[in-house]
Amino acid sequence: xxxxxxxxxxxxxxxxxxxxxxxxxxxxxxxxxxxxxxxxxxxxxxxxxxxxxxxxxxxxxxxxxxxxxxxxxxxxxxxxxxxxxxxxxxxxxxxxxxxxxxxxxxxxxxxxxxxxxxxxxxxxxxxxxxxxxxxxxxxxxxxxxxxxxxxxxxxx
Numbered sequence: 001x002x003x004x005x006x007x008x009x010x011x012x013x014x015x016x017x018x019x020x021x022x023x024x025x026x027x028x029x030x031x032x033x034x035x036x037x038x039x040x041x042x043x044x045x046x047x048x049x050x051x052x053x054x055x056x057x058x059x060x061x062x063x064x065x066x067x068x069x070x071x072x073x074x075x076x077x078x079x080x081x082x083x084x085x086x087x088x089x090x091x092x093x094x095x096x097x098x099x100x101x102x103x104x105x106x107x108x109x110x111x112x113x114x115x116x117x118x119x120x121x122x123x124x125x126x127x128x129x130x131x132x133x134x135x136x137x138x139x140x141x142x143x144x145x146x147x148x149x150x151x152x153x154x155x156x
Contacts, residue, residue, distance in 0.1 A: 001122045003130050004109035005137040009145045011075040011152035013097040013104045019096040019148050020106070021045040021079040023053070023068075029143040031059050031136045036068075048072045053083075071145060089113055091123075106144070108137040 009016055019025065023036040023045070033053040042049035049070045056063045071092060072080035080094035091112055098105045110133055112118050122129075 001112040001114060001118060001126065002110060003133055003137070004107050005134055005141060006107040007106055007138070007141040007145060008100065008105055009148050010102055010103045011145075011148040012123045013099050015152045016097055016104045016144065016148045017076045017079060017095075019144050019151070020097075021073070021075075023051050023081075025147075026053060028147065031139050032056055033066075039067075045070055045073050045079060047071065049073075051081075058129055104148075106141055108141055110137070 001040060012020045023038070027034045027037045033055050036051050036053040038044070038049065038051045040050045042051060047070055051068050051070075053065070053066045054067055055066055067084040068081045069084070070079075071080050072094060078094070078096050080092060082089045083091045083093065091110055094107075094111075096107045096109070096111050098107075112122065
């Protein structure tokens with residue numbers, strides 16, 4: 001009930017982190033979440049900060065808002081958030097950054113909570129959702145890479 005995709009970016013971790021932790025830019029990268037905004041007095045990435053994401057499931061619908069809370073926030077290293085529905089954590093997304101060969105190895109991952117309904121869902125339909133998530137993570141990281149590498153080389 002988890003998955004991940006890694007991609008090398010020719011940009012330093014600090015530049016990549018600035019891109020992935022700016023939730024207001026998610027619409028540039030994600031194939032499903034087309035906008036996000038900080039809420040409840042939050043205005044940037046810190047553990048406990050809250051935001052909401054406007055999602056078009058599978059890129060076609062339904063369209064809905066998801067409540068989110070930042071769960072990990074270490075500049076240049078780690079940015080993660082939990083997605084909530086009906087007051088329960090539905091999923092946790094995370095970007096982990098490792099310096100490598102003058103750039104950054106970026107791993108985007110998701111993890112669903114281990115509950116009976118989630119295990120049943122994953123058993124029946126998880127293969128399809130897992131494949132969709134993997135494709136979406138790869139597309140997101142490729143788009144992040146374009147921006148991060150452009151930003152990194154702009155300062156050269």
